[in-house]
Amino acid sequence: MLRLTCPVCGATGEETEFHAGGEAHLKRFGPGSTDEDFRDYLFQRQNPRGVHFERWRHQYGCGKWFHVARCTQTLEVFGSYTAQTSTVPDHIQSAIKARRPDWEPAQ
Amino acid sequence: MKRYSAFAIAREAFRHHTGWERAWRSPQPKAEYDVVIVGAGGHGLATAYYLAKNHGITNVAVVEKGWLGGGNTGRNTTIIRSNYLQPSSMAIFEKSRGLYEDLSQDLNYNIMFSPRGVMMLAQTEHELRAWKRTAHANRIAGIESEMVTPQQIQEMIPIIQTAGPRYPVLGGLWQARGGSARHDAVAWGYARAASNMGVDIIQQCEVIGVDRDASGVTGIQTTKGAIRTKKLCIVVAGNSGVLADMAGFKLPVESVALQALVSEPIKPALDCVVMANTVHGYMSQSDKGEMVIGGGADSFNNYTQRGSFHHLEETVRALIETFPMVSRLKMLRHWGGIVDMTGDRSPIIGTTPVPGVFINCGWGTGGFKAIPGSGWATAEMLADGAPRALAAPFALDRFTQGRMIDESVAAAVAH
């Protein structure tokens, strides 16, 4: 079972309270972009076996979107952080480094 | 290889079964192969078999990190059907279903193909309309599949309750020549026949790196050392993203858990396969008498081969309305597999951005039924260096060109 903490309202709950929203920090492309950029935005995914950054919504709580750093191999959660950022905050990066010393941010 | 037959059983009965040989060899890897296939699931093994049988290419290795058939091929609920919506899906799934019909004879291995019929229930107005559309598309493509009424369904499946109220049965799409087969036997049968033709199946050998130079792939690194090859085919289902990363490209694929469970064995009560897509419940009865129930896919990326309990609960809760007897069954085992989901819920068979590297993945929740056809088409591609008609529509570039093979609209799922 996955337990997540919503950084907006502070509530901790198990996964049925939340809705998974897929990979985080995707760069959005729209009309006028190249086919490759549009494909990357719509379909191409990191899909790592390990550290994954993802979007979640506190569906049966405050309703807000937020970000989570989680390990897809162990389901360990490294931390959750605000939706209003397009990069991974330093404190989350250090939390991951503390548990996964070899981890490097993907390109 | 000694052939399996009634005579062989009689012969062995007289000598205390001391004459059976191992079904496949366990070779050490050679330094170089013409083709290396990563992943000894059904798709990888079938590819190797048809490479040898149809194209005479036998200097082939299938490299497997665990034991053969231990991935999704050994974890699925074995539904076989071909009544998909899109023409290219119908072509490859019908080719596959056709090959299943006499696969036991072809492989000299009883894969227990049982064309007992597959009933896809329509439990909403939308679903009813979608199945009618599929039935018409199937008819045009020459695939046998027909709409049936709730009354017909009640007669064919006495344990069903069609009245609802939450999920009434409004009709169904019936494919009489669909059914199921023994999943392990499919992997074992292909492995035995391929090994007999010279294919090296190397188990307990994890691929940990892909070697390449400016002209393309040159080999792989494994836990049993380096192996050279100019043709590498990645067939690792839920681990496709990991292998693609080793080779240096990205895929439009996400890995999530899909679960199944089986009940205690009971007397025969259900003689066809039932799919209730609206509630994500899939049920058939095994020869042992267990009810085999498949659920829906979990929503978040996951490599643990363990799913979320609440998903199973939702599946069973909804199934109970349609099959009240399920509420009295004790469930014996439950497990998960990691399925490779694409954006249009159709597979990928094709070349990759790295010359010499080919891929077969994205079968997601529904690739068991495709094993023979997919192996056939992938072998063609590896022999020629480019896909032929069966595989061509499933190329990776369809995501760049917007040429989707949309089975997610067709069924929302693709079991």
Ligand SMILES: Cc1cc2nc3c(=O)[nH]c(=O)nc-3n(C[C@H](O)[C@H](O)[C@H](O)COP(=O)(O)OP(=O)(O)OC[C@H]3O[C@@H](n4cnc5c(N)ncnc54)[C@H](O)[C@@H]3O)c2cc1C
């Ligand atoms: C619960 C469940 C129910 C399903 N129900 C159905 C159904 O009813 N009907 C249907 O048609 N389909 C169904 N499916 C889907 C079907 O099981 C799969 O699509 C199919 O089995 C995929 O076969 P495969 O050979 O591609 O993959 P797999 O059988 O998963 O084989 C891939 C192999 O690659 C190996 N591998 C991975 N990484 C490496 C590495 N680095 N080095 C070496 N080897 C590696 C793995 O160990 C594995 O053995 C279901 C799946 C699940 C999980």
Ligand SMILES: [Zn+2]
């Ligand atoms: Zn909240």
